[in-house]
Amino acid sequence: MKRAGRWLVLALAPLATACAGVAEADLAPDPQRRGPQGRTAQFVVECGRSHYAFDDPIVAPGLPGASHQHQFFGNTQVDADADYEDVTGAVTTCDQPLDTASYWTPTLLDPTGKLVEPHGLTAYYRVGSGIDPAEVEPYPAGLMMVAGDPGADAAQPVEIVAWSCGSGAVRESVPPECPSDSTLRMVVTFPDCWDGQRLNGFGSGAHVRYSDNACPEGFPVAVPQLTVAVDFPPVDPDGLSLSSGSMLTGHADFWNVWDQDKLEREVTACLNRDVVCGVSL
Amino acid sequence: MFRCDQRPASGALIDQTDSVRTTRTLVPALLAGGLVVAACGGDGDGDTTSNSTTSTGTAEATATVDASSSPTTDGLTPSSSNSGGDGTIDGVVFVPGDADTIQAGVDMAAPGEIVLISPGTYEESVDVTTDDITIRGLDRAGVILDGDFALDNGIRALGVSNVAIENLTVQRFVNNGVFWTGVDGYRGSYLTSYLNGEYGIYAFDSVNGRIDNSYASGSAGAGLYVGQCYPCNGLVDSSHAEYNGLGYQGTNSGGDMTVSNSRFNNNRVGIFPNSGSYELCYPQRETVFSDNTIDNNNEGSAPSISFSAEWIGNGIITPGGIGNVIENNAVSDHDRVGIALVPFVERFPNDDLPTESDWLSNCTDAREEPLPEIIPDELVWESFDTVVTGNRVSDSGQADLMVTSIDMPTEDLRNCWSDNVFTTSQPAQIEQLAPCDGEGSGDWSIDAFDIAEWQAERIDLPPALSSMDADIPPPPADLPNMPDAQVVDTD
Numbered sequence: 163m164k165r166a167g168r169w170l171v172l173a174l175a176p177l178a179t180a181c182a183g184v185a186e187a188d189l190a191p192d193p194q195r196r197g198p199q200g201r202t203a204q205f206v207v208e209c210g211r212s213h214y215a216f217d218d219p220i221v222a223p224g225l226p227g228a229s230h231q232h233q234f235f236g237n238t239q240v241d242a243d244a245d246y247e248d249v250t251g252a253v254t255t256c257d258q259p260l261d262t263a264s265y266w267t268p269t270l271l272d273p274t275g276k277l278v279e280p281h282g283l284t285a286y287y288r289v290g291s292g293i294d295p296a297e298v299e300p301y302p303a304g305l306m307m308v309a310g311d312p313g314a315d316a317a318q319p320v321e322i323v324a325w326s327c328g329s330g331a332v333r334e335s336v337p338p339e340c341p342s343d344s345t346l347r348m349v350v351t352f353p354d355c356w357d358g359q360r361l362n363g364f365g366s367g368a369h370v371r372y373s374d375n376a377c378p379e380g381f382p383v384a385v386p387q388l389t390v391a392v393d394f395p396p397v398d399p400d401g402l403s404l405s406s407g408s409m410l411t412g413h414a415d416f417w418n419v420w421d422q423d424k425l426e427r428e429v430t431a432c433l434n435r436d437v438v439c440g441v442s443l
Numbered sequence: 444m445f446r447c448d449q450r451p452a453s454g455a456l457i458d459q460t461d462s463v464r465t466t467r468t469l470v471p472a473l474l475a476g477g478l479v480v481a482a483c484g485g486d487g488d489g490d491t492t493s494n495s496t497t498s499t500g501t502a503e504a505t506a507t508v509d510a511s512s513s514p515t516t517d518g519l520t521p522s523s524s525n526s527g528g529d530g531t532i533d534g535v536v537f538v539p540g541d542a543d544t545i546q547a548g549v550d551m552a553a554p555g556e557i558v559l560i561s562p563g564t565y566e567e568s569v570d571v572t573t574d575d576i577t578i579r580g581l582d583r584a585g586v587i588l589d590g591d592f593a594l595d596n597g598i599r600a601l602g603v604s605n606v607a608i609e610n611l612t613v614q615r616f617v618n619n620g621v622f623w624t625g626v627d628g629y630r631g632s633y634l635t636s637y638l639n640g641e642y643g644i645y646a647f648d649s650v651n652g653r654i655d656n657s658y659a660s661g662s663a664g665a666g667l668y669v670g671q672c673y674p675c676n677g678l679v680d681s682s683h684a685e686y687n688g689l690g691y692q693g694t695n696s697g698g699d700m701t702v703s704n705s706r707f708n709n710n711r712v713g714i715f716p717n718s719g720s721y722e723l724c725y726p727q728r729e730t731v732f733s734d735n736t737i738d739n740n741n742e743g744s745a746p747s748i749s750f751s752a753e754w755i756g757n758g759i760i761t762p763g764g765i766g767n768v769i770e771n772n773a774v775s776d777h778d779r780v781g782i783a784l785v786p787f788v789e790r791f792p793n794d795d796l797p798t799e800s801d802w803l804s805n806c807t808d809a810r811e812e813p814l815p816e817i818i819p820d821e822l823v824w825e826s827f828d829t830v831v832t833g834n835r836v837s838d839s840g841q842a843d844l845m846v847t848s849i850d851m852p853t854e855d856l857r858n859c860w861s862d863n864v865f866t867t868s869q870p871a872q873i874e875q876l877a878p879c880d881g882e883g884s885g886d887w888s889i890d891a892f893d894i895a896e897w898q899a900e901r902i903d904l905p906p907a908l909s910s911m912d913a914d915i916p917p918p919p920a921d922l923p924n925m926p927d928a929q930v931v932d933t934d
Contacts, residue, residue, distance in 0.1 A: 197814045198793045200648060200671050200723035257617055257640075259593045329721065330791025331818050344790065431570050435602040437625035438648055438671075440618065441722055443750055 197331050203295055204288045205432040205439040209235040209256035209265065211280050217242035218266075220306045220362065220415050230268055230312075231405040233392075235283040237264040237419055246304045249419050260424035261285075264417040265390055267348065268312070273401030281345065281393040284442045287386040287433070290354035292375030295436040298384045300429045301418040306362045307370055307388075309352040310413030312406045322372075323412040324349045329391070329443070336409045337399035346394040350414035354387035386433060390414050535559055535931060545569045545578070545588070545598075552576045557931050560586045560611065568616070571600040579931075580611030583633050583924045590616030590639070592911050597621055597639065604628045610925040612918070614638055615910075620659070623649045630654075633925035635918050637661050638746075640910045642668045643687065646677065648723075648806070653678040658922055660685050661915050663746035663908065665692035666710065671724045673806050674698025679705060686915040688747035689715040689754075690740065697728040697766070698805075706736045711747050711755040711905075713740040713774075717787055718763030718824040720794040724806040726824060728765040732772060741778040743905030746913040753901045755779075756840065762787030763824025765802060774836045774843075781836035781865070784826040784846040784858055785894055792822045823850045829858045830879055836865040844868040847892045854887045 211233055218229035219242055226242040234240055239252035254262045265285060270278040289295045310323040317335035324333035326347045327340035337346055353370035355377035363369035371381040392414075404411050418425070432439035535541075538560045542548035546569045548558040554575035562585030569588070571578070578598065580586030588597045588611065597613030597620045600606040605628035612635040613620035620636035622645045623629040629652035636643030636659040643659030643666040646652055650672050659666030659682070666684030669677050670692065676699040683706045684690035690707030693700070693716040707713035714737060718726035737758040747755075754760060756778035761767055762785050774781040795815050797804070804812075825848050836843035843865035846858055853870070859879035860868075869892040870876060877883040 198720050198723045198725075201810055258595055259617070260595075326791065327820075328791035329793075330820075331793040331814060332791070332820075341790075427570070431572065431599070431601050435572065435625070437602040439599070439601070439624060441647075443721060443748070 199286075199441040200438050202288055203433050203436045203438060204286050204441075205428045206287070206442045207256045207258045207261045207285045208442060209254070209261070209283045209285065211235055211282060212238045212240075212255045214269065214277070215241055218415070219244050219264075219417065220308060221364075230407075231277075232266040232415075233269050233280060235265040235392075237262045237417075240264040240266075240417065240419070246419060251421070252419075256285075258424075260421035263420045263425075265414065267350070267390070267392055267414045268404040268406040268411065270348075270394055270397075271403045271405060272397065278394050278397055278402075281395060284391045284393070286389045286391070286442070287428070288389065289433050289436070290373035290377075290384065290387040293354065293373055293377070293384045293387075296434050298386060298429060298433045300422070300426045301356070301385050301420075302361060303418060303422050304361050305356070305385075305416075305418040307352050307416045308364065308368075308413060309350050309388075309416075310411075312411050312413045314410045314412075315408070317410060318412065322351055325409075325412075337397075337402060339399055340396065342396055344396055346397055346399070348392045348394070348412055350390050350392075350412065352388040352390075352414070352416060354385055355381040356383040356385050357381050358383045386429060388416060390416070537561070539563075549573065549576065549578060559931065562586055564589050566591060566594070568594045568596050569598045571598065571603060571606050574604045574606070576605075577607040577609065578611075579607075579609040579925075579928060581929055583610045583635060583922060583928075584612060584918075584920075586611040588613045588616075590614070592617060592640075595619075597636075599624070600626050600629065602626065606630075607632070609633055610928045611635070612637065613643075616640065619643070619645045620662070621645065623647070623652065625649060627651055632656055633923070633928075634658070635922055636666065637918050638910045638913070638915075640664075640746075641748075642666075642692075643684070644668070644682075645670075647671055650674070651676045653680065654682060655680045656923070656925070657682045658684070658918055660687060660918060661746055661910050661913055662687045663748050663910050663913075664751070665689040665715070667691045667705075668693070669696045669700065670694040671722050671806065672696045672698070672700075673724050673728065673804075675700040677701070679703070681705060683707075685709045686742060686745045686913075688712070688745060688751035690737075691715065692717070693727055693730060694719060695722055695724040695727050697730045700730040701733065702730065703733045703735065706738075707740065707758075708736070708738045709742040709745065710740045711742055711745050711751055712757050712760060713737040713777075714759040715751070715754065716761050716764045716767060718765070719787060719789050720792040720822060721789070724809050725794075725797060726763055726765050726802060727761070727767075728802060729767065730764075731768045731770070732759060733768070733770045735772045737772060737774045737781075739776045741776075744908070744913065745915065746908045746910040747905075749907040752904055752907050753897070755904055757781075757783050758836075758839075759783070760785060761826050761829060764826050764829060766828040768830045769832075769834060770830070771833045772835075774834060774839075776838045778840040779897075780841050780845045780869075781839040781843040782831055782834060782845070783842075784829055784831070784856075786826060786847070786849045787824040788849065789822040789824060791820065792818060795819060796822050796824070825849070825851055825856055826858065827856050831858070831860045832862050832879055834863045834865070836863060839867065842867045842869040842890075842892070844873050845892055846870070846873070847894050849894065852887070853891065854883075859883075 216227045222228040239249045320333040325337040327344045360369035536548045536558045538548040557577040562582045564587045595618045600623045602625040607630040610633040614637040616639045620639035620643045626649040631654045634657040638661035641664040643662040645668045648671045666687035679702040687710045690710040691714045716727045758774040758781045760783040859877045860874045861879040871890040876885045
């Protein structure tokens, strides 16, 4: 596959530096994407946790164990050495068997450093605010993105990385104090405009940007706006950390290794037609 | 495909007034032993309900297919202008025949046409993006869409108008069996849904439609669902839901909405109209539930999501429902309550509570409403303004009739009860406290129920269960075929 092959070349490049995602406040997605589902077009996939690894096929490709710990959802074959052809068609932990994409985030650690096992991840694919639904295109095969800044030392915009109790609309930059029987959720929203050329990139040189009622110059291709929500069991927020550092370093990674025909079908049927193809409670 | 050059105007596919579809564009007429297709070319007002092979005196032509053969164009006698001379029939797409798959047939169909499916098992998901089409199985039990717990939806109609789905079975899909979303004008008739993971027969954000003569079992969400619409102008009639998490669910739906003449049994809960800000168009309101039979909805072995599981043992329960009418139902044998008007506590909501004036807002307006600056940690959706009358309620473990509240005095909710046949209620003497036809009197505190008791019981209830893991009976063998399923009039 032509696009996948291009990514393979990129993946061999030394990308372990400047690994921040897109976090500029003035590029934050519209906060109205919170609130009731059913307001805007979307399709939704729910995924169980697949595996843990100190791997990052975006930031540290080909370097097993070189990353902070990640929890992977979806595609079960993704690791530091994975290439597109290897993982295409792999088994998935998602309820949509053709969603063989890979989603990964840092792990959540309690004050003793013990891992807090997530319940699962929900992926919401929507249309960026102000974007014409008919203009949204599927991600190119093999596209990789990072959202949020793994090196952040200050609060990130809650429109990009946020925490909430349950699935409520109230978003905080660090985990709030939730009732003792409430789940904790990390919500990360990815950029929705692509430069139309590259399959990978980071920080100011990233290949993707957030829309602001339109895609910015140089990033003309509207793609789905992906928001991932990772749910954790009830946990005391005091003393929590992420495997990437403090609780301010929340981020998420996405690799488009979907079944590409199915992804195109969902974008066409749901987003382009501006209808709600599913909700997640 | 050979197509008619002129077709009647579309848009009349869904007729709310008749129990069986009556349309000008496509009208079935049963003919013993033969498949008859009345083709286009008529004068526009012919008798579309004729049961005869003879044309109705108009210029309509007919063609006959041997019903004993595969109902493709094989065997067609192209006796008139309805045939393209190549074995096709105007306005009809045969699967297989014209198309190898249902999806290919649907993609081939033009507005006003019908996709006619031969018996067989079809392992595919079908998306419908064409207005004004009908998808019909020639045999309800024999035309099976099977997801094998690997495909997401059986048939999905997306942002279209006037799509009818008839006389077939959908089973074992991960998400939904038959699903209309963003549709204006839908109908599901003589459908069988079995073991579909979320919802069986499901209309969301869709208006002007009906589900009739259908059966749904084994869905963890609900067997039958109409949600996020106001006014819905919808009808669920003469249908049957059993062994689901909820027999019927109507989240944030209502307005010219009726659920009638149907049976809901052996689900975890029978009928469940509810409000919540997790989806748009709240509150749930203005739905009539009449002449239904609701019994034994205590079934812990039915598949269920966790949301539904905690409400087990109730016949009709309206968490946060407003302005509903519950009348002339037969409700029996529930571990908890026959008919319960209760609040729904929504933790970590997505909006604030609507005011009473907001209750009249339609969904289109609601879509544009900005979120408030401050969103509470919790909403309490009380059940208001519901009329409970003429029901026969018996053998309830806790109470036949019940109402309770959290944030307001129960007597201020303006609900009423009259002419019900029942034995027990919470509070006691409920028809004296709030009759529908006069002033009430009495003490609301006698036998009043505190819903916190159910919260405390949650840990002991049967847990959630997926459709894939459920062990429930197969659909009844005697579910009827749609009358006239083998005859179409494409005038």
